[in-house]
Amino acid sequence: MHDFSYAAARSLEDAFAADGAASMPIAGGTELLNWLRLGIAAPERVIDLAGVAGLNAIAIDADGLSIGALATLGEVGEHPQVRAHAAALAQACLAAASPQIRNRATLGGNLLQKTRCAYFRAEAPLPWGCNKRLAGSGCAAIEGFNDRHAIFGWTEQCVAVQPSDPLVALAALEAEVTIAGAAGVRSLPVAELHLTQAEAAAEGLDPARAETRLAPGEVITGYRAPLRPGARSAYVKVRERASYEYALVSAAAVIELDAGVISRAAIALGSVAQKPWRLAEAEARLVGLAPTRDSVLPVLRGGFGEARPLSQNRYKIAMAAGAAARAIVEAAA
Amino acid sequence: MDETPGRSRLMLTCEVNGERVATEVEARVTLLDLLRDRLRLTGTKKGCNEGACGTCTVLVDGRRMNSCLTLAVQCNGRKVTTIEGVGAAETLHPVQQAFIAHDALQCGYCTPGQILSAIACIAEGHATDPDTVREWMSGNICRCSAYPQITAAVLDAAGRMEGQGLA
Numbered sequence: 001m002h003d004f005s006y007a008a009a010r011s012l013e014d015a016f017a018a019d020g021a022a023s024m025p026i027a028g029g030t031e032l033l034n035w036l037r038l039g040i041a042a043p044e045r046v047i048d049l050a051g052v053a054g055l056n057a058i059a060i061d062a063d064g065l066s067i068g069a070l071a072t073l074g075e076v077g078e079h080p081q082v083r084a085h086a087a088a089l090a091q092a093c094l095a096a097a098s099p100q101i102r103n104r105a106t107l108g109g110n111l112l113q114k115t116r117c118a119y120f121r122a123e124a125p126l127p128w129g130c131n132k133r134l135a136g137s138g139c140a141a142i143e144g145f146n147d148r149h150a151i152f153g154w155t156e157q158c159v160a161v162q163p164s165d166p167l168v169a170l171a172a173l174e175a176e177v178t179i180a181g182a183a184g185v186r187s188l189p190v191a192e193l194h195l196t197q198a199e200a201a202a203e204g205l206d207p208a209r210a211e212t213r214l215a216p217g218e219v220i221t222g223y224r225a226p227l228r229p230g231a232r233s234a235y236v237k238v239r240e241r242a243s244y245e246y247a248l249v250s251a252a253a254v255i256e257l258d259a260g261v262i263s264r265a266a267i268a269l270g271s272v273a274q275k276p277w278r279l280a281e282a283e284a285r286l287v288g289l290a291p292t293r294d295s296v297l298p299v300l301r302g303g304f305g306e307a308r309p310l311s312q313n314r315y316k317i318a319m320a321a322g323a324a325a326r327a328i329v330e331a332a333a
Numbered sequence: 334m335d336e337t338p339g340r341s342r343l344m345l346t347c348e349v350n351g352e353r354v355a356t357e358v359e360a361r362v363t364l365l366d367l368l369r370d371r372l373r374l375t376g377t378k379k380g381c382n383e384g385a386c387g388t389c390t391v392l393v394d395g396r397r398m399n400s401c402l403t404l405a406v407q408c409n410g411r412k413v414t415t416i417e418g419v420g421a422a423e424t425l426h427p428v429q430q431a432f433i434a435h436d437a438l439q440c441g442y443c444t445p446g447q448i449l450s451a452i453a454c455i456a457e458g459h460a461t462d463p464d465t466v467r468e469w470m471s472g473n474i475c476r477c478s479a480y481p482q483i484t485a486a487v488l489d490a491a492g493r494m495e496g497q498g499l500a
Contacts, residue, residue: 005341006360006406007334014334030402033363034383046360047334048407098472099457100390100397100450243471 001036005045009052012221016182018047019216025049027070028104030097031113039124040114040133055108055221060085064226065175069108069219073097073166076107086225088233088252088331092169095237098244108220111167111177111193112212115160115274116246117141117149131157131208139208147312148248151304151320152273153196158208159310161271162194163246169235171268171276172252175225181218188213190223191268194275211274228264230256234330236323237270247271249320253327255291262286265328267300269320272307279303279324291332297325347408349374350418358405365389365400368415376416376445380474387473390446391415397453399472416445419452427499428452431490432483439477447473451487460491 009015018025024043026032027050035041049055049070056070060081067076076082077093097105114120119130119140129138141149141159149159170177171191178187193212195203200210214220233254239245250270256263265286269277282303289295300321307317341360348354349372358367365382368374368391380386382401389400392414420426428451431437438444450473454460459469466487467480475483 001361003341004360006343006404009334017334026404026407028402029404029407030384030399033402033404036361037383046404050407097384098387098399099454099459099469100387100399100472101384101402103396103398104402243468 001033002042004036004043006048007045008048008050012052012055012180012219013182015047015049015052015219016180016217018219020214021216023047025219027106027109028072030101030105031109034121035114037123038121040121049108049219058082060227064224065089065173066222066224067107068222070106072103073105073107073110074099074102076166077102085227086169086173086233088169088172088235088254088327089166089225091235092165092237092250092252095235095250096165107166107223111164111170111190111220112214113162113164114211116163117160118145120160131206132160135206135209142310145312146310147315148246148271149310149313150197150273151307151309151313151316152277153198153275154273154308154310155197155201155207157201157206158197158274160197160208160274162211162274162276163271165235165237165247165250165270167194168250168268168270168276169233169252170223170225171278172254172266173225173233174254174266175223177223178221179214179218180221181215185221187224191276191278196274199275228256231264232256232331234327234333236327236330238319238323249316249323251320251323251327252276253324253331255286255328255331257291257332260290262289262291262296262328267303267324267327269324272316272320286328291328293325293329296328297321300324343406345406345409347410348412350413350415360404360406362405363401364391364393364403364405364408364413367405368400368413374415374417378442378445380442380446385474386443386446387450388443388446390449390473392449392453395453395456397450397472414449416448419448426452427493427497428455428486428490431486431493435482435486435489437479437482437486438475439479443473443475443477447475447483451483451490454487455491455494460487463488 055068083090128140197207201207237250380388
């Protein structure tokens with residue numbers, strides 16, 4: 001690891017000095033330390049946010065659920081009120097990483113983790129092209145091993161997916177992320193925090209490197225999720241081993257039932273794009289259906305018309321539709 | 334902001350296995366490297382050095398963490414427990430006794446991390462049945478694949494500790 005200096009933030013304002021380049025914020029550090037080892041980040045200074053007071057609270061009030069950015073995945077996942085009122089989020093947190101990582105990793109940092117693409121996560125200097133690591137160097141995955149990569153929103157420059165589990169649950173719960181910076185505090189829907197490569201290109205940004213709408217010096221301070229009366233939710237993660245593994249695909253479902261049929265549905269998919277992927281049209285067509293696999297699966301499969309699978313990941317279409325169906329069934333149970 | 338002048342060397346004060354440690358350390362040094370290279374506590378092992386194997390697991394303020402994913406300076410003012418702080422040659426910890434009784438190791442490289450993780454798993458209340466133990470011990474990889482014996486040892490130790498009022 002290269003040499004860098006360390007500063008402990010004592011206030012939120014101190015954190016705004018972290019521009020994401022020369023100065024990187026650190027909270028749990030479970031992701032940042034590996035960036036430093038691989039050369040994904042090479043800051044002159046890290047700014048430790050752990051000492052900033054008031055950023056780790058988890059509370060429910062009339063407006064819904066609020067979670068501070070420094071709450072750990074373990075704390076969120078095992079919180080009785082989160083489990084009771086936002087089950088998908090608790091399940092997503094406990095499906096992420098391992099118990100010891102969840103004791104360090106924070107909900108603020110988790111959403112800012114980077115892709116698990118093996119071409120991206122290699123030690124510098126890279127022996128292959130990766131536009132995310134080095135602009136203009138190419139994308140080794142698009143013609144290489146791309147079974148774990150995107151089916152939505154990718155461009156020729158990059159086909160990476162965002163691997164966060166809690167992000168998918170927060171998107172289906174229609175949570176907002178609160179962001180603070182020197183210019184003030186703002187919030188936006190969690191589902192709009194990240195950009196697909198195609199969205200970045202459409203906005204004139206680097207499609208491989210522009211991954212979020214955070215500006216330099218802005219930090220995530222927390223999340224707010226509305227808790228609709230009667231809403232029930234579940235998170236389903238499909239992976240190659242039963243625990244401690246990243247998702248092949250995942251799905252979060254938040255549904256409401258009226259007289260045994262779905263009256264409202266929000267579905268978000270994970271590991272299919274560089275952002276949580278909402279199935280907006282399919283959600284509307286789920287209304288009026290019984291929450292059973294046979295009933296919802298044809299509608300969910302119809303939600304993949306825009307999918308553009310790569311040479312090795314066509315399986316994700318059927319797997320993601322199936323995961324979404326299972327999430328609906330488990331939410332209704 | 335608390336920032337040490339100079340470049341990257343900071344004073345670190347913490348407690349390791351009940352003993353006060355005050356040392357100067359570079360910001361980039363992980364807790365794992367501090368323990369092994371500076372404090373000569375080589376019971377904590379370095380496996381993958383990227384958070385994938387769990388063999389570097391220690392307790393920080395009683396909670397299990399990967400010491401390879403923790404900067405030493407992030408432990409300022411905290412209490413760290415390593416395998417050297419668990420049990421003694423004549424009075425082994427119940428988890429150590431159970432690992433021996435169940436033959437829960439072959440090469441032994443992952444064992445210090447398994448023991449620390451198991452102590453936390455039991456304290457958290459997650460050592461209730463085989464499936465729950467497998468899930469909550471999944472952050473510790475054993476390449477000799479002693480998983481059935483490890484699961485049995487954790488459940489056995491949880492029972493012994495409950496009987497002794499330790500869990």
